[in-house]
Amino acid sequence: MKNKTINGKDISKKIRSELEEEVAALIEKGVKPGLAVILVGDDPASKTYVKSKQKSCREIGMESLLIELPSDTPEETLLAEITKLNENDAIHGILVQLPLPSHISEMKVIEKISPEKDVDGFHPINIGRMMTGQDTFLPCTPFGVMEMLKHTGIDPEGKHAVIIGRSNIVGKPMGQLLLRENATVTYCHSRTADMKSLTNQADILVAAVGKPKMITADYIKEGAVVIDVGINRDENGKLCGDVDFDDVKEKAAFITPVPGGVGPMTITMLLYNTVKSAKRTLNR
Numbered sequence: 001m002k003n004k005t006i007n008g009k010d011i012s013k014k015i016r017s018e019l020e021e022e023v024a025a026l027i028e029k030g031v032k033p034g035l036a037v038i039l040v041g042d043d044p045a046s047k048t049y050v051k052s053k054q055k056s057c058r059e060i061g062m063e064s065l066l067i068e069l070p071s072d073t074p075e076e077t078l079l080a081e082i083t084k085l086n087e088n089d090a091i092h093g094i095l096v097q098l099p100l101p102s103h104i105s106e107m108k109v110i111e112k113i114s115p116e117k118d119v120d121g122f123h124p125i126n127i128g129r130m131m132t133g134q135d136t137f138l139p140c141t142p143f144g145v146m147e148m149l150k151h152t153g154i155d156p157e158g159k160h161a162v163i164i165g166r167s168n169i170v171g172k173p174m175g176q177l178l179l180r181e182n183a184t185v186t187y188c189h190s191r192t193a194d195m196k197s198l199t200n201q202a203d204i205l206v207a208a209v210g211k212p213k214m215i216t217a218d219y220i221k222e223g224a225v226v227i228d229v230g231i232n233r234d235e236n237g238k239l240c241g242d243v244d245f246d247d248v249k250e251k252a253a254f255i256t257p258v259p260g261g262v263g264p265m266t267i268t269m270l271l272y273n274t275v276k277s278a279k280r281t282l283n284r
């Protein structure tokens with residue numbers, strides 16, 4: 001069997017080594033790219049992700065600043081921290097780890113981040129820029145998926161891309177980026193009638209639902225490209241995706257694993273966006 005697994009770790013490594021060179025060149029010019037991550041509360045999974053983002057920053061020579069706030073932090077305090085970071089010239093990217101405690105409005109927080117430092121690409125201005133094809137920060141997970149397709153030699157043009165999930169941070173922008181590359185896009189979600197009849201037409205299937213191993217072989221068209229955005233725990237507490245990898249792998253032409261697929265790419269594109277933000281300051 002040929003290797004049909006799209007290895008996000010390997011593709012990440014390649015992109016990160018290019019970024020490392022860009023960081024070195026920026027430092028020569030007096031700009032060290034800096035990412036600030038704000039973590040509210042002490043959810044262990046969020047903490048792990050944040051640590052991994054920090055480590056990745058440092059590995060390519062970037063600066064990383066972690067701001068940890070207690071879970072009962074008032075919304076105004078968080079907004080004030082963001083204002084300080086907006087004004088801090090050493091910081092080129094600001095990421096507020098989601099989800100936030102329920103007493104804080106995520107939209108208010110996202111809108112507080114300067115669009116020029118919104119390396120998540122979540123600010124409504126940047127979403128508008130993405131939708132109209134302007135230069136912006138693309139949301140890291142969908143951006144990472146597009147890079148995986150590109151590095152695997154898969155051109156979405158003319159293909160039917162079916163996305164399961166319609167979140168603001170993954171599903172919705174994923175469709176936009178595929179549309180931009182001339183795919184025909186269908187969105188499926190919890191209210192979709194007869195989902196399988198749609199997913200069975202998919203040349204490219206993106207699963208972003210958050211249900212462990214929901215996507216089995218009967219959802220898949222023979223020869224499809226299957227992208228698994230899910231990060232779940234299975235019944236044994238093991239990390240797994242939304243796709244039942246072992247069940248689907250024979251039928252798919254290409255498939256992304258979990259772990260080692262989309263996850264590392266998400267972090268890579270976060271680094272990419274932060275370097276891009278730092279580069280922009282040279283041209284101002």
Ligand SMILES: Nc1nc(=O)c2c([nH]1)NC[C@@H]1CN(c3ccc(C(=O)N[C@@H](CCC(=O)O)C(=O)O)cc3)C=[N+]21
Pocket residue numbers: 048049095096097098099120140231239258259260261262263264265266267
């Ligand atoms: N403002 C904001 N931006 C985010 O980008 C954001 C967020 N909030 N909140 C949480 C989610 C989740 N997320 C992940 C990124 C990488 C991996 C990753 O690298 N996963 C590894 C495995 C890690 C493990 O072992 O647990 C992999 O798939 O191989 C996972 C999850 C970013 N998120």
